[in-house]
Amino acid sequence: MEVVTGLDACALKAPDEGKVAAARDRLVTPAEAARLAEMFRLLGDPTRAQLLYALLEAGEMCVCDLTEAVSVSDTAVSHALRLLRTAGIVASRRSGRMIYYRLADAHVRMLLDLSREHLREND
Amino acid sequence: MEVVTGLDACALKAPDEGKVAAARDRLVTPAEAARLAEMFRLLGDPTRAQLLYALLEAGEMCVCDLTEAVSVSDTAVSHALRLLRTAGIVASRRSGRMIYYRLADAHVRMLLDLSREHLREND
């Protein structure tokens, strides 16, 4: 990475030490930001987003119905679901030879819901 | 893409037409999902996430202070901010030779806030 941290990026202007320190130290550490980014990254793919909004709508669906709903191959759906499951965004249960997926928790549902609101209000 | 849409992915089981139709048609269209994914994708990078959480914290910051806060090159910050600005996630104003960035609206702030909560509650 090789980045100067001890010096100011702006030479003339003294950096706003209050704001810089607050933003850097008080709330979200780089490590937390990385974890948050990782989570957003998983939502940031059209296939995965469609899967998640399908689950938000239907509550619980098996892989083959999800494949129907999003119109991609079952293999692609399976890969996508594994990423989401590993990250704790969706959960699954087996029933016979089918596996049912659902959104993992209320936070995820709120996040998806709020994002949809945002999109719709900004035309 | 080359995907079968008229046939069932599951041969024995009749697809749950209610759930499939609801998930596919009622709320989020593929086009909407794509726009939502595009927005999440922009939040899904460590550098951009750090920038956004710095702005959530500080309210408004110039590029050089943001560069300080996230410890990457000013060029990288500039590229990142352009993507966020184009997508309507951040807004900017010029004051002298500096340009101040801020989160674009309350929805974005809520989204970042809620996501942080989610992260912290899931240990």
Add this chain to the structure above:
DNA sequence: TGAATACTTGAACAATTGCTCAGATGTTAC
């Protein structure tokens, strides 16, 4: 048992991404 179904896995490849570098803008001070 053996065949069929529902889903998963790993490897491979094209497409996309984010960074760096070099040069261009717009702004202020002299």
Add this chain to the structure above:
DNA sequence: GTAACATCTGAGCAATTGTTCAAGTATTCA
């Protein structure tokens, strides 16, 4: 005007990503 500063832009490149293909596991039914 020139010089210095804050920021932006485009091209190029390494690294990552999402998909497909082929083969695998787990479950049901005859």
